[in-house]
Amino acid sequence: EAQVTQNPRYLITVTGKKLTVTCSQNMNHEYMSWYRQDPGLGLRQIYYSMNVEVTDKGDVPEGYKVSRKEKRNFPLILESPSPNQTSLYFCASSFGQGGSPLHFGNGTRLTVT
Amino acid sequence: GDSVTQMEGPVTLSEEAFLTINCTYTATGYPSLFWYVQYPGEGLQLLLKATKADDKGSNKGFEATYRKETTSFHLEKGSVQVSDSAVYFCALRNNQGGKLIFGQGTELSVKP
Numbered sequence: 434e435a436q437v438t439q440n441p442r443y444l445i446t447v448t449g450k451k452l453t454v455t456c457s458q459n460m461n462h463e464y465m466s467w468y469r470q471d472p473g474l475g476l477r478q479i480y481y482s483m484n485v486e487v488t489d490k491g492d493v494p495e496g497y498k499v500s501r502k503e504k505r506n507f508p509l510i511l512e513s514p515s516p517n518q519t520s521l522y523f524c525a526s527s528f529g530q531g532g533s534p535l536h537f538g539n540g541t542r543l544t545v546t
Numbered sequence: 547g548d549s550v551t552q553m554e555g556p557v558t559l560s561e562e563a564f565l566t567i568n569c570t571y572t573a574t575g576y577p578s579l580f581w582y583v584q585y586p587g588e589g590l591q592l593l594l595k596a597t598k599a600d601d602k603g604s605n606k607g608f609e610a611t612y613r614k615e616t617t618s619f620h621l622e623k624g625s626v627q628v629s630d631s632a633v634y635f636c637a638l639r640n641n642q643g644g645k646l647i648f649g650q651g652t653e654l655s656v657k658p
Contacts, residue, residue, distance in 0.1 A: 437589075464644050476590075476635070476648045483644065491645065523589055530644035532578040532597035537589040 439538035456524030552649035569636035
């Protein structure tokens with residue numbers, strides 16, 4: 434089944450403790466991206482990657498890192514999480530840009546205390 | 547910059563009622579337009595898309611037409627069901643970084 438898989442689904446952590454949210458897609462997509470969803474602010478892009486070893490900042494990259502060493506994986510790294518990073522995170526992928534629809538994972542709900 | 551504006555919710559309808567959710571956009575160039583649906587506790591699922599002016603996207607009884615002259619992409623369904631209760635997002639995408647730009651979402655609640 435074609436899908437984008439994120440792990441974990443739920444994560445509670447404390448301020449400053451490094452964490453990684455994994456994302457993997459099995460559709461051989463070139464483009465991958467991370468979004469966060471917050472009440473009243475909607476969905477905002479954090480980082481994106483157009484291909485292996487090519488990443489770029491989205492609208493809200495502060496406090497996050499990403500890497501794209503393999504085509505299928507695009508982990509999101511929070512080196513020193515803070516409470517304002519409490520949010521619902523989505524990974525997404527597509528074949529290309531423009532008319533190609535993004536396929537989304539089921540989300541990771543992160544709480545930073 | 548590019549943006550998407552959706553009608554505010556929540557929208558509450560009775561089963562079998564007609565649904566319209568308005569969506570307008572501002573964009574340079576010729577973006578592709580999408581409607582996504584988010585059911586409680588789940589990720590976003592593509593509902594339909596249109597990639598050029600006058601294209602009509604359709605899926606599961608939902609329809610939307612890409613209107614360049616009015617910069618709109620309104621979502622319609624002739625007869626909603628309780629199972630259509632969800633949050634609906636209008637979005638556009640262009641080739642500048644491939645970012646999907648979302649509207650704020652419209653919550654739909656369908657009562658039996």
